[in-house]
Amino acid sequence: MSIHRTIVPAAAELAQNTAAPFEQAKAMPKSVYTAEDFAALELETIFAGEWLCAGRADALKGPGDYLTMEIAGEPIVVLRDRDGKLRAMSNVCRHRMSTLLQGTGTVRAIVCPYHAWTYNLDGTLRGAPAMGKNETFHRDEIRLPPVRCEEWLGWIMVTLNSDAPPPSERLKAVEDLVGYLDMRAYTETFRETHRWDTNWKVLAENFMESYHLPVCHAGTIGGSTDLNTMVCPEGTDTFNYHTILRNDQVKLCLAHPDNTALTGDERRTTWLLAIYPSLLITLTPGYFWYLSLHPHGPGQVDIIFGGGMSPDYMADPDAPSQLAAVKKMLDHVNEEDRGCTEKVFKGLNARLAGPGPLSHLERPNFEFAQYISRRVNGQAG
Structure with missing residues (x-):
């Protein structure tokens, strides 16, 4: 697919920002989130050409x-x-x-x-x-x-891209990582659409790092997360991920008691997969939820929010009540995330604001910034 790319000032700023090594990385420039011409460039170079x-x-x-x-x-x-x-x-x-x-x-x-x-x-x-x-x-x-x-x-x-490699080829490494959980077999039990007052990348980045969980989600899932056990490995050109070892605070995060195929940490590992540009999946042995994002100008994002359960829990007589409890929790988590991400976008528009250094727990954010920069600056990958 041939796309005419127009370089805008924010794209050049981002290229300079992402040229630093991760150990010296800073958050993306404000203009990447707020500039109208950059938002238009993203539609042209990313959303019109990606899966x-x-x-x-x-x-x-x-x-x-x-x-x-x-x-x-x-x-x-x-x-x-x-x-x-x-x-x-x-x-x-x-x-x-x-x-x-x-x-x-x-x-x-x-x-x-x-x-x-x-x-x-x-x-x-x-x-x-x-x-x-x-x-x-x-x-x-x-x-x-x-x-x-x-x-x-x-x-x-x-x-819309007739030349894009098929997802099975482009995202084979995802299946290699989490194929043991067999996402095909999970059943969707809810799907909603929302629009929030923030930039789509702010929400994507919020998903990609769990650094914010103990604070932003203190009233819900923050207590189930230990930052010291969080793993943020290097991602790929097409996705990034990190994992969390969950305690038993949310039972549905864990493998079903009848499941004998999963052993050890497999039974309590939560995967957070960020498929570029905008599919964000939380996958556990018991349930999943996801966000699919599309920008609505620089200051709003359209969201598909859905989720459901693994086959083991779908077959459990208590599954409806368990899922209802998890859905109620996820709704509260979403409200917490909405509050945090809309505050970020308000801050991005402040004259005195500026990007700060990233934590080692924000490696996925840096790799996401590199992906965005490659696309808007006309580079392969």
Whole structure:
């Protein structure tokens, strides 16, 4: 995919910022979060060209089940067709260009709300009222433009980039790390959408480091985390990660008592995976939750927030009550994160603010900054 890249001042600042070795690293420059031209550059060089997560494949169980999203200003619908195949396509009518579907739901066909042009679930045009007198109209030649869509470890991944390597290739190292937990088998039990008043990178970085947990999350999960046992290894060009060894404060974090396949620390290890650019997954032996982010200008972020449980817990008679307790906790965690990340964005706009040095527990943030810099500055990877 050929993308015209325009270098803006914030991109040059970021390149200089990330040129330092990690031992001398500082947080990203303020302009990277606040500049309108940098936000536009991110849409062009990152979101229009990378694989983005639309949610979990098991959320679209039957024919006609759909969800909608936007990629760099492009309305997209993802659905399951009559043959059970996942498809993504333009969510814009080929007639007068109205958007078609909204939110999530189930349809037998896609009907334009403006003039009732009707499309099959494979995107082909089924019918269009009162078009018989137009000599240029040929129903068989009209369809909704397809968008690349693949299922990867149970995730729905979509991209506008016809040249992007498939997720199974680009993210093979993720499966090598956490394949023993088999993300495909986890079941999604909730999915929500939110918009927060912060930059998307602030929220992404917040997920990537657990340095903030004891303070920002003192009222929820902070007590289950020991900073001294946290591991932040080097990541890759496509993702970063860190792990936490959990105590028994949150039972669902641990392997189910009936699970005999996991041993030792595998039974209590939580993985925090940041798949570039914006899929953030917390994966435990018992449950998972995730955020999929998309910028809405410099100062807001659109969020898909979902989660569910492993097969062992889904089969447990007490699973609903356990999940309800965890979901209640996650909602509180989200409110804490919202408060912290919106405060950060307010601070980023302060005249007297400036980036400070990073902790060794913020290695993922530094690697994320390097990834952003490579993309906006037109470098490979």
